[in-house]
Amino acid sequence: MPKPYQPNDKWSQKAAEEGYRARSVYKLMEIDTRFRLLRHGMTVLDCGAAPGSWLQYVAQKIGPKGKAIGIDTTDIEPIADNVHLYRLDMMNEAALEAMLAQENIHQFSVVLSDIAPNTTGIKDVDQWRSVELTEAVLVLAQKYLKPGGKCVMKVFRGADFDEFLRKVKRDWKNVKVMTPKATRDRSFEVYVICEKH
């Protein structure tokens, strides 16, 4: 039996105590520890970044010489000087490209995506939308990630997942799938981590 939804589970409490905006930060911390993603001075793109807990963590890890760009369709409260925030839709490639030109960014060291579509409750629809958004992240990452740079993407498991993963394995190297400990018991999300050739 899956456990019922607990808004005040231990991860949410820990996030509140440690000053993070969301419990999801602990998923990124675990992925970072395992895959050694983030270092001082890196340029990082975070897609679907609101309310900003991943960016809070990224900002500390990359330090003042690094730069993070966070995008989301909803506003994000300011985080730090090295974090630039944009209200943008991941599906709007032209607007994303214009923003990157304005930021004078030609390459990222790491691309992150914790994007979750607004769920309809219909599992197949939500899963398909999650894959569609994640494919848009991959298109951008193919273009802007440096060779050897890592891309981390949340994606909902379901009917389209195997085909999605097959394509990632075809086009990227060192593809791994993981479910961090802070993932809710009832969730069908996983994280795909891959490296650009």
Ligand SMILES: C[S@@+](CC[C@H](N)C(=O)[O-])C[C@H]1O[C@@H](n2cnc3c(N)ncnc32)[C@H](O)[C@@H]1O
């Ligand atoms: C789980 S939250 C991200 C949490 C974030 N990693 C954090 O630590 O605070 C998922 C986000 O994806 C965003 N999102 C959904 N569809 C999007 C789209 N088309 N473009 C950009 N962001 C989107 C949602 O607005 C939401 O804020």
